[in-house]
Amino acid sequence: MMHLTLVSHHLCPYVQRAAIVSHEKGIDFTRVDIDLSAKPDWFLAISPTGKTPLLRVRDGEGTEHILFESAVIAEFCDEIAPGRMLPDDPLARARHRAWVEFASGTLAEIAGFYAAPDAAGYGAKVEALRLRFARVDAAHAGPWFGGERFGLVDAAFAPVFRYLDAFEALLGMDLVCGLEMLGEWRMRLASRPSVQSAVSPEYPARLAEFLRRRGSHMSRLLGQAA
Ligand SMILES: N[C@@H](CCC(=O)N[C@@H](CS)C(=O)NCC(=O)O)C(=O)O
Structure with missing residues:
Protein backbone atom coordinates (compact mmCIF):
# COMPACT_ATOMS: atom_id res chain seq x y z
CA MET A 1 0.00 0.00 0.00
CA ILE A 80 -2.25 3.44 -10.01
CA ALA A 81 -6.06 3.26 -9.74
CA PRO A 82 -8.67 1.56 -11.93
CA GLY A 83 -10.11 3.35 -14.97
CA ARG A 84 -8.15 5.45 -17.46
CA MET A 85 -8.17 9.20 -17.92
CA LEU A 86 -6.18 8.99 -21.17
CA PRO A 87 -7.57 7.31 -24.31
CA ASP A 88 -6.59 3.69 -25.05
CA ASP A 89 -5.69 4.39 -28.68
CA PRO A 90 -2.00 5.48 -28.98
CA LEU A 91 -2.72 8.27 -31.45
CA ALA A 92 -5.57 9.71 -29.36
CA ARG A 93 -3.41 9.35 -26.23
CA ALA A 94 -0.54 11.27 -27.84
CA ARG A 95 -2.97 13.96 -28.93
CA HIS A 96 -4.31 14.32 -25.37
CA ARG A 97 -0.78 14.59 -23.97
CA ALA A 98 -0.11 17.36 -26.48
CA TRP A 99 -3.17 19.26 -25.22
CA VAL A 100 -2.03 18.83 -21.61
CA GLU A 101 1.20 20.50 -22.74
CA PHE A 102 -0.88 23.20 -24.45
CA ALA A 103 -2.65 23.81 -21.12
CA SER A 104 0.78 24.25 -19.47
CA GLY A 105 1.73 26.77 -22.15
CA THR A 106 -1.55 28.59 -21.52
CA LEU A 107 -0.79 28.79 -17.79
CA ALA A 108 2.60 30.32 -18.69
CA GLU A 109 0.83 32.92 -20.91
CA ILE A 110 -1.55 33.69 -18.02
CA ALA A 111 1.42 34.27 -15.71
CA GLY A 112 2.88 36.62 -18.33
CA PHE A 113 -0.50 38.36 -18.56
CA TYR A 114 -0.93 39.13 -14.87
CA ALA A 115 2.76 40.07 -14.54
CA ALA A 116 2.93 42.28 -17.68
CA PRO A 117 4.56 45.56 -16.60
CA ASP A 118 2.75 47.82 -19.06
CA ALA A 119 -0.37 48.18 -21.21
CA ALA A 120 1.40 47.03 -24.39
CA GLY A 121 2.61 43.78 -22.84
CA TYR A 122 -0.78 43.25 -21.24
CA GLY A 123 -2.57 43.77 -24.59
CA ALA A 124 -0.21 41.36 -26.36
CA LYS A 125 -0.98 38.65 -23.79
CA VAL A 126 -4.73 39.22 -24.18
CA GLU A 127 -4.37 38.55 -27.92
CA ALA A 128 -2.15 35.49 -27.37
CA LEU A 129 -4.62 34.04 -24.86
CA ARG A 130 -7.65 34.65 -27.08
CA LEU A 131 -5.88 32.78 -29.90
CA ARG A 132 -5.11 29.87 -27.58
CA PHE A 133 -8.71 29.65 -26.39
CA ALA A 134 -9.95 29.62 -29.99
CA ARG A 135 -7.55 26.72 -30.70
CA VAL A 136 -8.68 24.61 -27.77
CA ASP A 137 -12.32 25.42 -28.52
CA ALA A 138 -11.85 23.97 -32.02
CA ALA A 139 -10.14 20.83 -30.67
CA HIS A 140 -12.65 20.13 -27.87
CA ALA A 141 -15.21 17.39 -28.59
CA GLY A 142 -17.73 17.88 -25.77
CA PRO A 143 -19.14 17.35 -23.27
CA TRP A 144 -15.56 16.82 -21.99
CA PHE A 145 -12.42 17.51 -24.00
CA GLY A 146 -12.24 14.04 -25.52
CA GLY A 147 -15.96 13.22 -25.51
CA GLU A 148 -17.96 11.33 -22.90
CA ARG A 149 -15.10 10.61 -20.47
CA PHE A 150 -13.58 13.16 -18.09
CA GLY A 151 -9.84 12.98 -18.77
CA LEU A 152 -6.41 14.42 -18.08
CA VAL A 153 -6.92 17.29 -20.52
CA ASP A 154 -10.02 18.32 -18.54
CA ALA A 155 -7.98 18.22 -15.32
CA ALA A 156 -5.27 20.34 -16.99
CA PHE A 157 -7.66 23.03 -18.25
CA ALA A 158 -9.79 23.37 -15.10
CA PRO A 159 -7.14 25.55 -13.35
CA VAL A 160 -6.78 27.64 -16.53
CA PHE A 161 -10.50 28.38 -16.48
CA ARG A 162 -10.41 29.12 -12.74
CA TYR A 163 -8.15 32.07 -13.59
CA LEU A 164 -10.74 33.26 -16.11
CA ASP A 165 -13.37 33.28 -13.36
CA ALA A 166 -11.10 35.57 -11.32
CA PHE A 167 -10.37 37.90 -14.26
CA GLU A 168 -14.10 38.19 -14.94
CA ALA A 169 -15.01 38.81 -11.30
CA LEU A 170 -12.23 41.31 -10.63
CA LEU A 171 -11.83 43.09 -13.98
CA GLY A 172 -15.05 42.31 -15.87
CA MET A 173 -12.82 40.82 -18.56
CA ASP A 174 -14.01 38.05 -20.89
CA LEU A 175 -11.17 36.29 -22.71
CA VAL A 176 -13.38 33.63 -24.29
CA CYS A 177 -16.25 35.72 -25.66
CA GLY A 178 -18.01 34.10 -28.60
CA LEU A 179 -16.60 30.62 -27.91
CA GLU A 180 -19.84 28.92 -26.97
CA MET A 181 -18.60 25.32 -26.71
CA LEU A 182 -15.70 26.37 -24.57
CA GLY A 183 -18.07 28.34 -22.34
CA GLU A 184 -20.16 25.23 -21.74
CA TRP A 185 -17.09 23.08 -21.07
CA ARG A 186 -15.87 25.69 -18.61
CA MET A 187 -19.15 25.70 -16.69
CA ARG A 188 -19.24 21.90 -16.63
CA LEU A 189 -15.71 21.86 -15.20
CA ALA A 190 -16.54 24.49 -12.58
CA SER A 191 -19.33 22.32 -11.18
CA ARG A 192 -17.26 19.11 -11.05
CA PRO A 193 -16.60 18.13 -7.38
CA SER A 194 -12.93 17.24 -8.07
CA VAL A 195 -12.37 20.69 -9.57
CA GLN A 196 -14.19 22.50 -6.78
CA SER A 197 -12.27 20.71 -4.03
CA ALA A 198 -8.83 21.32 -5.62
CA VAL A 199 -8.59 24.72 -3.91
CA SER A 200 -9.61 25.99 -0.48
CA PRO A 201 -12.57 28.37 0.09
CA GLU A 202 -10.01 31.16 0.65
CA TYR A 203 -8.59 30.76 -2.88
CA PRO A 204 -10.48 33.66 -4.62
CA ALA A 205 -9.49 36.18 -1.94
CA ARG A 206 -5.88 34.95 -1.87
CA LEU A 207 -5.59 35.10 -5.65
CA ALA A 208 -7.07 38.62 -5.73
CA GLU A 209 -4.51 39.73 -3.12
CA PHE A 210 -1.67 38.06 -5.06
CA LEU A 211 -2.70 39.81 -8.30
CA ARG A 212 -2.98 43.19 -6.55
CA ARG A 213 0.54 42.90 -5.15
CA ARG A 214 2.35 42.02 -8.40
CA GLY A 215 3.27 45.64 -9.19
CA SER A 216 2.05 44.90 -12.73
CA HIS A 217 -0.29 46.59 -15.18
CA MET A 218 -3.07 44.31 -13.93
CA SER A 219 -2.29 45.33 -10.33
CA ARG A 220 -2.82 48.95 -11.30
CA LEU A 221 -6.11 48.14 -13.05
CA LEU A 222 -7.26 46.27 -9.94
CA GLY A 223 -6.33 49.29 -7.82
CA GLN A 224 -8.45 51.54 -10.03
CA ALA A 225 -11.39 49.07 -9.97
CA ALA A 226 -11.35 48.85 -6.14
N1 LIG B 1 6.33 22.47 -15.17
C1 LIG B 1 5.98 22.47 -13.77
C2 LIG B 1 5.61 23.90 -13.39
C3 LIG B 1 5.34 24.03 -11.88
C4 LIG B 1 5.46 25.47 -11.42
O1 LIG B 1 5.83 26.40 -12.18
N2 LIG B 1 5.16 25.69 -10.11
C5 LIG B 1 5.30 27.00 -9.55
C6 LIG B 1 4.11 27.34 -8.64
S1 LIG B 1 2.60 27.37 -9.50
C7 LIG B 1 6.51 27.04 -8.64
O2 LIG B 1 6.75 26.13 -7.90
N3 LIG B 1 7.27 28.16 -8.67
C8 LIG B 1 8.36 28.35 -7.78
C9 LIG B 1 9.62 28.65 -8.47
O3 LIG B 1 9.65 28.61 -9.72
O4 LIG B 1 10.58 28.96 -7.78
C10 LIG B 1 4.84 21.50 -13.50
O5 LIG B 1 4.03 21.27 -14.41
O6 LIG B 1 4.79 20.92 -12.39
Missing part, protein backbone atom coordinates in the same frame (compact mmCIF):
# COMPACT_ATOMS: atom_id res chain seq x y z
CA MET A 2 1.40 3.39 -1.00
CA HIS A 3 1.16 6.60 0.98
CA LEU A 4 1.14 9.83 -1.03
CA THR A 5 2.02 13.35 0.11
CA LEU A 6 1.37 16.18 -2.32
CA VAL A 7 3.67 19.09 -1.61
CA SER A 8 1.66 22.10 -2.72
CA HIS A 9 1.16 25.83 -2.77
CA HIS A 10 -2.34 27.17 -2.15
CA LEU A 11 -2.45 29.16 -5.43
CA CYS A 12 -0.50 26.81 -7.71
CA PRO A 13 -2.53 25.80 -10.79
CA TYR A 14 -0.22 22.84 -11.50
CA VAL A 15 -0.95 21.44 -8.03
CA GLN A 16 -4.67 21.63 -8.84
CA ARG A 17 -4.19 19.18 -11.72
CA ALA A 18 -2.71 16.55 -9.42
CA ALA A 19 -5.44 17.16 -6.81
CA ILE A 20 -8.20 16.86 -9.44
CA VAL A 21 -6.85 13.59 -10.87
CA SER A 22 -6.37 12.09 -7.38
CA HIS A 23 -9.93 12.99 -6.48
CA GLU A 24 -11.27 11.56 -9.75
CA LYS A 25 -9.41 8.30 -9.09
CA GLY A 26 -10.42 8.09 -5.43
CA ILE A 27 -6.79 8.26 -4.30
CA ASP A 28 -6.13 9.47 -0.76
CA PHE A 29 -3.21 11.82 -0.23
CA THR A 30 -1.91 14.16 2.42
CA ARG A 31 -1.52 17.73 1.21
CA VAL A 32 1.27 19.88 2.61
CA ASP A 33 1.27 23.55 1.56
CA ILE A 34 4.59 25.36 1.55
CA ASP A 35 5.59 29.01 1.16
CA LEU A 36 7.28 29.32 -2.25
CA SER A 37 8.76 32.69 -1.29
CA ALA A 38 10.62 30.99 1.60
CA LYS A 39 11.10 27.40 0.46
CA PRO A 40 11.78 25.05 3.38
CA ASP A 41 15.18 23.32 3.42
CA TRP A 42 13.58 19.87 3.45
CA PHE A 43 11.76 20.78 0.20
CA LEU A 44 14.88 22.13 -1.51
CA ALA A 45 16.73 18.96 -0.49
CA ILE A 46 14.27 16.64 -2.24
CA SER A 47 12.97 18.75 -5.14
CA PRO A 48 15.08 18.79 -8.33
CA THR A 49 13.27 21.88 -9.65
CA GLY A 50 12.22 23.74 -6.48
CA LYS A 51 8.67 23.85 -7.87
CA THR A 52 5.29 22.59 -6.72
CA PRO A 53 3.71 20.12 -7.13
CA LEU A 54 6.01 17.47 -5.76
CA LEU A 55 4.68 14.03 -4.90
CA ARG A 56 6.32 12.03 -2.11
CA VAL A 57 5.43 8.38 -2.60
CA ARG A 58 6.12 6.00 0.28
CA ASP A 59 5.88 2.46 -1.06
CA GLY A 60 4.76 -0.69 0.79
CA GLU A 61 8.33 -1.28 2.04
CA GLY A 62 8.64 2.22 3.47
CA THR A 63 10.95 3.55 0.74
CA GLU A 64 10.30 7.10 -0.41
CA HIS A 65 10.21 8.07 -4.09
CA ILE A 66 10.00 11.64 -5.35
CA LEU A 67 7.95 12.59 -8.39
CA PHE A 68 7.92 16.07 -9.91
CA GLU A 69 6.24 17.77 -12.92
CA SER A 70 2.46 17.97 -12.72
CA ALA A 71 1.79 16.12 -16.00
CA VAL A 72 3.88 13.17 -14.80
CA ILE A 73 2.25 13.17 -11.35
CA ALA A 74 -1.21 13.27 -12.97
CA GLU A 75 -0.37 10.30 -15.23
CA PHE A 76 1.05 8.37 -12.27
CA CYS A 77 -2.14 8.94 -10.24
CA ASP A 78 -4.16 7.86 -13.26
CA GLU A 79 -2.15 4.65 -13.62
